[in-house]
Amino acid sequence: MIKMAGGGAAAGVNGEAWKAHAGLVLVQLLAGGYHVITKVALNVGINQIVFCVFRDLVALSILAPLAYIREKRVRPPITRNFLMSFFFLGLTGIFGNQLLFLFGLSYTNPTYAAAIQPSIPVFTFLLAASMGTETMNLLRIEGQMKVTGTLACVFGAMLMVVFKGPAVIGYKESELALHGEISAKGQPEPVGWLVTRFMEFGLEQWHLGVICLIGNCMCMATYLAIQAPVLKKYPASLSVTAYSYFFGALFMVTAALFITDNSTDWSLTKSELFAVFYAGIVASALNYGLLTWCNKMLGPALVALYSPLQPAASAFLSRIFLGSPIYLGSVLGGFLIIAGLYLVTWASYREKQAASGIARPSEPFILIEPSLVKTPLQRGHIFSKVSH
Numbered sequence: 001m002i003k004m005a006g007g008g009a010a011a012g013v014n015g016e017a018w019k020a021h022a023g024l025v026l027v028q029l030l031a032g033g034y035h036v037i038t039k040v041a042l043n044v045g046i047n048q049i050v051f052c053v054f055r056d057l058v059a060l061s062i063l064a065p066l067a068y069i070r071e072k073r074v075r076p077p078i079t080r081n082f083l084m085s086f087f088f089l090g091l092t093g094i095f096g097n098q099l100l101f102l103f104g105l106s107y108t109n110p111t112y113a114a115a116i117q118p119s120i121p122v123f124t125f126l127l128a129a130s131m132g133t134e135t136m137n138l139l140r141i142e143g144q145m146k147v148t149g150t151l152a153c154v155f156g157a158m159l160m161v162v163f164k165g166p167a168v169i170g171y172k173e174s175e176l177a178l179h180g181e182i183s184a185k186g187q188p189e190p191v192g193w194l195v196t197r198f199m200e201f202g203l204e205q206w207h208l209g210v211i212c213l214i215g216n217c218m219c220m221a222t223y224l225a226i227q228a229p230v231l232k233k234y235p236a237s238l239s240v241t242a243y244s245y246f247f248g249a250l251f252m253v254t255a256a257l258f259i260t261d262n263s264t265d266w267s268l269t270k271s272e273l274f275a276v277f278y279a280g281i282v283a284s285a286l287n288y289g290l291l292t293w294c295n296k297m298l299g300p301a302l303v304a305l306y307s308p309l310q311p312a313a314s315a316f317l318s319r320i321f322l323g324s325p326i327y328l329g330s331v332l333g334g335f336l337i338i339a340g341l342y343l344v345t346w347a348s349y350r351e352k353q354a355a356s357g358i359a360r361p362s363e364p365f366i367l368i369e370p371s372l373v374k375t376p377l378q379r380g381h382i383f384s385k386v387s388h
Helices: 002-044 048-070 080-107 110-115 117-131 141-162 172-183 189-199 205-233 237-259 270-298 300-304 309-321 328-356
Strands: 167-169
Touching (some): 048 080, 048 237, 080 237, 110 205, 117 300, 205 270, 237 270, 270 300
């Protein structure tokens, strides 16, 4: 009877886990659409910081009342440590993440903005491992598949960035013309001054865009790594997202007041208004809410590994709405990213089966002394000792 109860509980947990996996796929598809829509908004000439301010205020106006109503009974009391955690979550995952992404996007294109996102899993795993929230046994097949899959995702993303190759679909001229128009518009004056100083050292706008996108990835990795231990002590995931957006919006409004000096920057056209509402409702309130819940269910490393799905969605949508070509490097890199994601997902599923007793852990790939494998693996206890 005990065994049946445990099996039912495991089935319930697996059901929630698969919902989290489906939610992460949806998050990345919607994020790919966000890349394209914001690129169109930048082409019109909207100020990036103003765009972020409106986006965050829209998201906060949705998240705050929802969190207050839905989690009123389960929300723990606020302490100083929680406030500090929400402060850093807003600084990294909202303020730094969004602003650096838009600056990087304005100097590159949607496909390459999405292609650099797969570096998030590496940064996230390193941070999570240093904080003790993620563990890995490299002596077993599952651990080795995780490393192989992560490296495949990263190599695929690097291939998409470094190697363009010939245009498989579309023409290169259309992408270059669109990029030239966008780079000349929407830049706040202090950012334009900073870009000019960097270009004096021999850096091009494309290089500056890549630097901003890498900083965007590091901010997102920090956000996921910090959020995981916070969710264990503060399980109200929607409230965590709302508090993070409160501090992020506060930072963004403060920055906008210092940087923007033209009142016309705050006026929006119809296309810009649509982009703001899509970013605030879909890319912020919905996506960040799902990300937080999935982080609570699956952990930061697995959540971050779904970011490689963005290039495929972004390239496809860019081709449809912007006429951007799809290059051979994007196709080859996309295959590597999907293969790597499959390997890591399979390894994580096997680990959870082994931990719940549904499946026997794989034998160590490297032969070692029996005395070295008698104790469970560190604090994560992903692989439990098999009784004979």
